[in-house]
Amino acid sequence: xxxxxxxxxxxxxxxxxxxxxxxxxxxxxxxxxxxxxxxxxxxxxxxxxxxxxxxxxxxxxxxxxxxxxxxxxxxxxxxxxxxxxxxxxxxxxxxxxxxxxxxxxxxxxxxxxxxxxxxxxxxxxxxxxxxxxxxxxxxxxxxxxxxxxxxxxxxxxxxxxxxxxxxxxxxxxxxxxxxxxxxxxxxxxxxxxxxxxxxxxxxxxxxxxxxxxxxxxxxxxxxxxxxxxxxxxxxxxxxxxxxxxxxxxxxxxxxxxxxxxxxxxxxxxxxxxxxxxxxxxxxxxxxxxxxxxxxxxxxxxxxxxxxxxxxxxxxxxxxxxxxxxxxxxxxxxxxxxxxxxxxxxxxxxxxxx
Amino acid sequence: xxxxxxxxxxxxxxxxxxxxxxxxxxxxxxxxxxxxxxxxxxxxxxxxxxxxxxxxxxxxxxxxxxxxxxxxxxxxxxxxxxxxxxxxxxxxxxxxxxxxxxxxxxxxxxxxxxxxxxxxxxxxxxxxxxxxxxxxxxxxx
Amino acid sequence: xxxxxxxxxxxxxxxxxxxxxxxxxxxxxxxxxxxxxxxxxxxxxxxxxxxxxxxxxxxxxxxxxxxxxxxxxxxxxxxxxxxxxxxxxxxxxxxxxxxxxxxxxxxxxxxxxxxxxxxxxxxxxxxxxxxxxxxxxxxxxxxxxxxxxxxxxxxxxxxxxxxxxxxxxxxxxxxxxxxxxxxxxxxxxxxxxxxxxxxxxxxxxxxxxxxxxxxxxxxxxxxxxxxxxxxxxxxxxxxxxxxxxxxxxxxxxxxxxxxxxxxxxxxxxxxxxxxxxxxxxxxxxxxxxxxxxxxxxxxxxxxxxxxxxxxxxxxxxxx
Numbered sequence: 001x002x003x004x005x006x007x008x009x010x011x012x013x014x015x016x017x018x019x020x021x022x023x024x025x026x027x028x029x030x031x032x033x034x035x036x037x038x039x040x041x042x043x044x045x046x047x048x049x050x051x052x053x054x055x056x057x058x059x060x061x062x063x064x065x066x067x068x069x070x071x072x073x074x075x076x077x078x079x080x081x082x083x084x085x086x087x088x089x090x091x092x093x094x095x096x097x098x099x100x101x102x103x104x105x106x107x108x109x110x111x112x113x114x115x116x117x118x119x120x121x122x123x124x125x126x127x128x129x130x131x132x133x134x135x136x137x138x139x140x141x142x143x144x145x146x147x148x149x150x151x152x153x154x155x156x157x158x159x160x161x162x163x164x165x166x167x168x169x170x171x172x173x174x175x176x177x178x179x180x181x182x183x184x185x186x187x188x189x190x191x192x193x194x195x196x197x198x199x200x201x202x203x204x205x206x207x208x209x210x211x212x213x214x215x216x217x218x219x220x221x222x223x224x225x226x227x228x229x230x231x232x233x234x235x236x237x238x239x240x241x242x243x244x245x246x247x248x249x250x251x252x253x254x255x256x257x258x259x260x261x262x263x264x265x266x267x268x269x270x271x272x273x274x275x276x277x278x279x280x281x282x283x284x285x286x287x288x289x290x291x292x293x294x295x296x297x298x299x300x301x302x303x304x305x306x307x308x309x310x311x312x313x314x315x316x317x318x319x320x321x322x323x324x325x326x327x328x329x330x331x332x333x334x335x336x337x338x339x340x341x342x343x344x345x346x347x348x349x350x351x352x353x
Numbered sequence: 354x355x356x357x358x359x360x361x362x363x364x365x366x367x368x369x370x371x372x373x374x375x376x377x378x379x380x381x382x383x384x385x386x387x388x389x390x391x392x393x394x395x396x397x398x399x400x401x402x403x404x405x406x407x408x409x410x411x412x413x414x415x416x417x418x419x420x421x422x423x424x425x426x427x428x429x430x431x432x433x434x435x436x437x438x439x440x441x442x443x444x445x446x447x448x449x450x451x452x453x454x455x456x457x458x459x460x461x462x463x464x465x466x467x468x469x470x471x472x473x474x475x476x477x478x479x480x481x482x483x484x485x486x487x488x489x490x491x492x493x494x
Numbered sequence: 495x496x497x498x499x500x501x502x503x504x505x506x507x508x509x510x511x512x513x514x515x516x517x518x519x520x521x522x523x524x525x526x527x528x529x530x531x532x533x534x535x536x537x538x539x540x541x542x543x544x545x546x547x548x549x550x551x552x553x554x555x556x557x558x559x560x561x562x563x564x565x566x567x568x569x570x571x572x573x574x575x576x577x578x579x580x581x582x583x584x585x586x587x588x589x590x591x592x593x594x595x596x597x598x599x600x601x602x603x604x605x606x607x608x609x610x611x612x613x614x615x616x617x618x619x620x621x622x623x624x625x626x627x628x629x630x631x632x633x634x635x636x637x638x639x640x641x642x643x644x645x646x647x648x649x650x651x652x653x654x655x656x657x658x659x660x661x662x663x664x665x666x667x668x669x670x671x672x673x674x675x676x677x678x679x680x681x682x683x684x685x686x687x688x689x690x691x692x693x694x695x696x697x698x699x700x701x702x703x704x705x706x707x708x709x710x711x712x713x714x715x716x717x718x719x720x721x722x723x724x725x726x727x728x729x730x731x732x733x734x735x736x737x738x739x740x741x742x743x744x745x746x747x748x749x750x751x752x753x754x755x756x757x758x759x760x761x762x763x764x765x766x767x768x769x770x771x772x773x774x775x776x777x778x779x780x781x782x783x784x785x786x787x788x789x790x791x792x793x794x795x796x797x798x799x800x801x802x803x804x805x806x807x808x809x810x811x812x813x
C-alpha cells in the first residue's frame with residue numbers, strides 16, 4: 001500500500017491564523033495567484049475563483065461536489081489551436097499558465113492528485129496536467145465533519161492530516177493551525193500576512209481536532225487482499241451481473257471521482273480554423289469501448305466490473321496504490337445508491353486463478 | 354459578412370421535396386422576385402424534421418428556421434406532415450418558454466403549384482426575422 | 495414494518511415461488527440515511543428486504559427494458575404511468591409486467607428538508623411522517639413541517655398518486671392529490687420574466703452541467719439504444735460541456751420525450767449539480783396538455799402522442 005512519508009519543515013515554528021482574518025490572507029495571495037476556494041455561488045459546491053470577500057465557506061464547507069481535480073484536469077480544455085493558411089495548418093499549442101492556489105482541499109482529494117500523478121507521469125508525460133499541477137499550490141484543510149459516506153480511513157488516509165499538500169491547515173476552533181509540508185508551501189507562507197506563532201497548546205488542540213475527525217469516519221471497508229479477490233472473481237459473471245443490476249450507467253460516479261482521469265478528445269473545425277479539446281469521459285458509458293469491429297464492454301456488468309477492478313486491482317498492480325481515496329462522492333450522488341463499499345465487501349472467495 | 358452592408362438574416366429552410374421544394378422551384382421558373390435569405394435543404398418529407406435539426410440550426414447561428422411541407426391531407430407519405438405539425442407546435446412553445454424569440458421558428462404549407470405563395474412566405478418570414486435582429490442566443494460573451 | 499410492506503413482501507415472494515415472474519423489481523433499504531435503493535432479484539428470499547417508506551424515489555420502470563419478462567415491479571403512481579407509456583410505445587408487452595401498485599402519499603425531497611433545517615441529510619437524526627405533517631429530528635430538536643413544504647414538487651402536482659394501471663393494488667386508493675400550482679411555481683416565475691432574462695437564467699444553469707447524462711439514464715422515457723448525442727456521423731451536438739451545447743442537449747431531450755415524460759422528477763433528483771430540470775419537463779407536460787389534451791401514461795391503448803394526429807388540428811402557427 002502506497003504511503004508517502006510526511007515531512008514537516010517548520011518543526012517547532014508552526015503558524016496559525018484567526019478564521020476571521022482568512023480574507024486578508026487570501027487577498028494577499030490573490031496578488032500573485034488565482035485563488036480557488038470552496039463556493040456555492042454557481043449553485044453547486046465546487047472550487048471557484050475567490051470573489052475577494054466571501055469567507056463564509058468556512059461555516060458550511062464539508063466537501064465540494066465537483067472534486068478539485070477539475071482545476072488540474074478540467075472538464076474541458078483546449079490542447080492546441082490550428083489555423084489553415086497557404087502553407088498548410090499552423091498549430092498553436094495551448095499552455096496552461098495560470099498560477100493557482102486551491103485553498104481548502106481535503107486530504108482525500110489531495111491524495112487523489114498524488115495517485116493520478118502517477119499515470120500522467122508514466123511512459124508519456126502529459127504536459128497539460130503536469131503544467132497545471134506544477135502551477136498549483138495546494139493548501140489543505142483538515143476535516144471536522146466527515147460525511148456518513150466517507151471512508152478515507154480505510155484507505156490509509158487521515159481526514160485531517162496530509163502529506164499530499166503544500167500547506168496543511170487544521171481547525172482549532174476560532175483559528176487554523178498552519179503546517180508547512182513542502183518547499184512550495186514554505187514559499188507561499190513567505191508571501192503571507194496576518195499569521196501568528198502557534199503555541200504548544202495550539203498543537204495540542206490540533207491533535208485533538210484531528211483525532212475527533214478520524215473517529216467521525218464511521219464507514220469502514222476492509223481492503224485486505226482485495227486485488228487478489230477481484231482477480232479470482234473476474235470471470236464470475238453471476239456476481240458481476242448482480243452487482244451491476246441497478247446501475248444506470250450514467251457518469252456521475254466517474255465524473256465526481258477525484259481519482260478518475262479518463263478523457264475523450266474532440267477536434268472542432270470551422271472554416272479552416274479550430275482547436276483540439278479534451279473532456280471528461282466515463283468507462284460507464286455504453287460507447288466507451290466501442291470500436292469499429294466490436295465493443296468488449298457492451299454489457300453493463302462488464303463496465304461495472306471494469307470500474308471496480310480498475311480502482312482496486314489493476315491500478316494497485318501498476319502503481320502500488322488503490323485508486324480510491326474514500327471521499328464517498330460516488331455513494332452520496334449515485335441516483336440508485338450503488339455503493340462500492342458494499343460491492344467490495346461482497347466479492348466472493350474464489351480459489352486463486 | 355461585410356460591415357458596411359446592412360445585416361441580412363440567414364434562414365435555414367427544410368423543404369419537403371414533393372410539395373414545397375417543387376413550389377419553390379416553380380417560383381424560380383416563374384421568375385418571381387423574393388428575398389434570397391432562405392438557404393434550402395431538400396428533405397423527403399416535412400416529417401423528417403426532428404426538433405434536433407431546428408435546435409442545431411439555431412446553435413449554428415442561423416437567424417431563423419423555416420419548415421415547409423405539403424398541406425394536411427396531401428402528404429406524399431400520408432401522415433408525415435401531421436407529425437411535423439405536432440412536433441413544430443411543441444418545439445415552438447417550448448423554445449419560446451426558455452427564451453428563444455418565437456419568430457425564429459417558422460412553418461408553412463406550400464404545395465407544388467404554389468410558387469406565388471412560396472415567394473410570399475419567404476418575404477414575410479425574412480421581414481419578421483429581420484425585425485427581431487440577428488441570432489445572438491448562443492454567442493459567448 | 496408497515497401494512498403495505500408486509501403485503502408486498504408476501505405477494506412478491508408468491509410471484510417468484512409460483513414462477514409467475516422471473517424477477518421482482520422493488521426498493522430495499524439504502525446504504526445512506528433516508529435512502530432506498532432498487533432491488534432487482536430472482537431470489538425469493540430477497541423479497542424480505544423490500545420496503546415502502548417516504549424515500550422510495552426511483553422510477554423503477556427504467557429497468558424493465560433490460561430484464562427478460564415477465565417481471566413483477568413495484569410501482570408508485572408515476573412509475574405506473576411510465577409503464578403505460580412504455581407499453582404505448584411498444585417497448586413493453588402488458589403481459590410481461592406484473593404491476594404491484596403502491597398508492598403513493600408522496601416522496602420526501604431531501605434537498606427541501608436540508609434547506610429547511612439548514613443541515614445536510616446525514617446530520618439529521620430522523621424524518622417521520624404522520625399524514626400531512628412531517629417531523630424532522632435534528633440537533634436535539636423536533637421540527638415540524640407541513641407535507642407541502644417537504645414533498646417533491648412533482649408529487650405535489652401528481653394527479654394519479656395511486657396507479658390506475660396495476661395487477662395488484664397494495665392499499666386503498668385514497669391518497670390525496672397535491673397542489674399543482676404550488677409545484678409549478680418556479681415555472682410561473684420564469685414565465686413572468688422577459689424572454690432575454692429567461693434565456694440568461696437557463697444559460698447560467700447549464701454553465702454547470704457536466705454532461706454526466708444522469709438525467710437521461712434515470713429517465714424511463716429515454717429508451718433509445720443510441721442517443722442523438724452519441725452520433726458522430728454526423729455529430730449533431732458537441733460532446734464538450736459548453737453551456738450552449740448543454741442547453742441544446744437538454745432542450746432536445748425534453749422535446750424528444752414529450753408525451754412520454756410523466757413528470758416523475760427523477761431527472762432533477764439525479765442531477766448532481768442541482769439544475770432545476772423539472773422546470774423544463776414540467777413545462778413540456780403543460781404544453782402537451784394545453785395543445786393536445788394529452789396526459790402521458792394514462793391510457794395504454796391510446797396511440798403515443800407524437801405519432802398520433804387528428805386531421806383537423808390547430809395550425810394557426812403555420813403559414
